[in-house]
Amino acid sequence: MHELIRDITFSILFAWVLGLAGHFFRQPLILAYLVAGFVIGPYGMGWVKSQESISTISELGLIFMLFMIGLEIDLKKIIRAGRVILFAAGGQLIGACVLGVAFFLAIGLSLGAGKFDALYLTVACALSSTVIIVKVLYEKRELDTLPGRITLGVLVLQDIFAILFLAVQPSLADLQISIVLLSIGRVGLLVATAMILSRFVLPKIFHQIARSPELVMLGALAWCFLIGEVAERLHLSREMGSLVAGVSLSTFPYALDVTAKVTTLRDFFITLFFVALGMTIPIPNSSTIWLALVIAAFTVVSRILTTFLPLYFMKQGLRASLLPALNLAQISEFSLVIIQTGIVAGHITAQTSSAASFAFVILAVLSTFVIMRSDPITRWAIGALKRIGFLDLDQAHIADADHEGGHGTARRIVILGFFRAASALLSEIERKNASLLEQISVVDFNPNVFRTLTARGIHVIYGDISNIDTLLHAGVGKAEIIILSVPDSLLKGANNEKLVRHVRSMNPNAKIISTADLLADVSDIYAAGADYVTVTRLTDAAELYRVIDAADQGLLEEKRAEMDDLLSERREVLP
Numbered sequence: 001m002h003e004l005i006r007d008i009t010f011s012i013l014f015a016w017v018l019g020l021a022g023h024f025f026r027q028p029l030i031l032a033y034l035v036a037g038f039v040i041g042p043y044g045m046g047w048v049k050s051q052e053s054i055s056t057i058s059e060l061g062l063i064f065m066l067f068m069i070g071l072e073i074d075l076k077k078i079i080r081a082g083r084v085i086l087f088a089a090g091g092q093l094i095g096a097c098v099l100g101v102a103f104f105l106a107i108g109l110s111l112g113a114g115k116f117d118a119l120y121l122t123v124a125c126a127l128s129s130t131v132i133i134v135k136v137l138y139e140k141r142e143l144d145t146l147p148g149r150i151t152l153g154v155l156v157l158q159d160i161f162a163i164l165f166l167a168v169q170p171s172l173a174d175l176q177i178s179i180v181l182l183s184i185g186r187v188g189l190l191v192a193t194a195m196i197l198s199r200f201v202l203p204k205i206f207h208q209i210a211r212s213p214e215l216v217m218l219g220a221l222a223w224c225f226l227i228g229e230v231a232e233r234l235h236l237s238r239e240m241g242s243l244v245a246g247v248s249l250s251t252f253p254y255a256l257d258v259t260a261k262v263t264t265l266r267d268f269f270i271t272l273f274f275v276a277l278g279m280t281i282p283i284p285n286s287s288t289i290w291l292a293l294v295i296a297a298f299t300v301v302s303r304i305l306t307t308f309l310p311l312y313f314m315k316q317g318l319r320a321s322l323l324p325a326l327n328l329a330q331i332s333e334f335s336l337v338i339i340q341t342g343i344v345a346g347h348i349t350a351q352t353s354s355a356a357s358f359a360f361v362i363l364a365v366l367s368t369f370v371i372m373r374s375d376p377i378t379r380w381a382i383g384a385l386k387r388i389g390f391l392d393l394d395q396a397h398i399a400d401a402d403h404e405g406g407h408g409t410a411r412r413i414v415i416l417g418f419f420r421a422a423s424a425l426l427s428e429i430e431r432k433n434a435s436l437l438e439q440i441s442v443v444d445f446n447p448n449v450f451r452t453l454t455a456r457g458i459h460v461i462y463g464d465i466s467n468i469d470t471l472l473h474a475g476v477g478k479a480e481i482i483i484l485s486v487p488d489s490l491l492k493g494a495n496n497e498k499l500v501r502h503v504r505s506m507n508p509n510a511k512i513i514s515t516a517d518l519l520a521d522v523s524d525i526y527a528a529g530a531d532y533v534t535v536t537r538l539t540d541a542a543e544l545y546r547v548i549d550a551a552d553q554g555l556l557e558e559k560r561a562e563m564d565d566l567l568s569e570r571r572e573v574l575p
Helices: 002-024 029-040 049-071 076-078 085-105 116-126 130-140 146-174 179-198 202-209 213-233 238-249 253-278 286-313 318-325 333-345 350-372 374-387 395-404 420-432 434-439 446-454 468-473 498-508 519-528 538-550 556-567
Strands: 411-418 441-444 458-463 482-485 511-515 532-534
Touching: 002 029, 002 049, 002 253, 002 434, 002 556, 029 253, 029 350, 049 076, 049 213, 049 238, 049 253, 049 333, 076 441, 085 146, 085 286, 085 458, 116 286, 116 333, 116 350, 130 146, 130 350, 146 179, 146 238, 146 318, 146 333, 179 213, 179 238, 202 213, 213 238, 253 333, 253 468, 286 318, 286 350, 318 350, 318 374, 318 446, 374 556, 420 434, 434 441, 441 446, 446 458, 468 498, 482 498, 498 511, 498 519, 519 532, 538 556
Parallel strands: 411 441, 411 482, 441 458, 482 511, 511 532
Antiparallel strands: none
């Protein structure tokens, strides 16, 4: 016991020190934890040598990690997932598995006779890192963009795939149809039991203890370990049980409260898991490094093939097809969990596990760099793809514009970039002066916007508003009114000040209406050549004041009825 406490002390201390270094150099904390484990583990400084300590730390961390992953799986989002996300995720998972098995068998890894290195690596390479992707996309404010939503949808379905693999993983050595069906039946029984209890029993209990944070946290932990123990009795695994426990809690009313209460404890044990995982990584030899590089290269190439191509053939455009492929091009922390279960079960060799861990580290670093710079990378890639024959959604319209002569048909009003403010503007014009729609041209590279506006008969050009060719084909030089309604936080490759300056140089006589995120930006945008600058939060504040005034006068119900009538009349492109 004293040895375990000492080992945990070393683990937390070095995780914190190297975590600070990782934060300073803007690297994933998971990478810092793995390095910390390697440094203090038996293959590093040797300060933690006990295999029992490493195993205990790893199992506790794994149980909590899977419990929290389960809590974050939103079943409602899966049900509501659109056709694009479902086909993209299906194409990515099926394609990655087919390519993975063929590739890893071709390079000589085993599949059968009790060894399943090729299969485990295939599954590991099919999964992407939720932690890295969500963190970086959140920092870039791209979670609510079309590529961001596609990426998140694929991640959720990847988690479901991992759950199914964990269900049959204990029976791989004697994989028969009857055994597989029995395993799935046990998982079904476990899931049904957990869902019924979380639907009809847990809400009543948690309602009684909702005002006691300690009991909420203890209740969540008790639920996690209870379902884990039930899973163990069903000849599954405690880890599998903790995942199901999390998924079952994700649907009940107190899930958000539970997640908030257990987050600190989760971070503690997840840290321990990755530190313990780092302890198992030996000093690599040349063959391990070579295999890690092969795994990393295969992951990137397979992700491009299995994510980009399905989206491209579903006519999502080159940009919306490339960005999810770049976002997903790494190995998941869940992959390390699966590899670890393979080691425990004796299904894979230590060299395969070490190579997978090194590949995770390589891709974690590279992927963070690539996602942060995905916009210039995508612009370069789109040009290269067009040169080798790939068609984007804009090319047919460019041909039409050239056929009509010059740079296309000039419109009186050009809207550069299309997000919610522009969507609301078009709805307002449609409601008050529908004939004006014939004089409007919209420029954006969202394929859903392109298709929806085209179907409504509105002139739309698919393209990047920061590209001069796009602006020329949009007829910016002949427009009377040019509107820039997308905030700087969502613009790619430019900001409103630069766009206004660029547009003004192309059209000295147009009335340019722009938007500003910050009050300090307003004067700069005017100086760049804008005729009018909107600050959305000021109009929002005015509306909120009117609502407060209505509440003070006892007229809030009437104000709400007025808003409900307004909402019922609107038919926006972006809801």
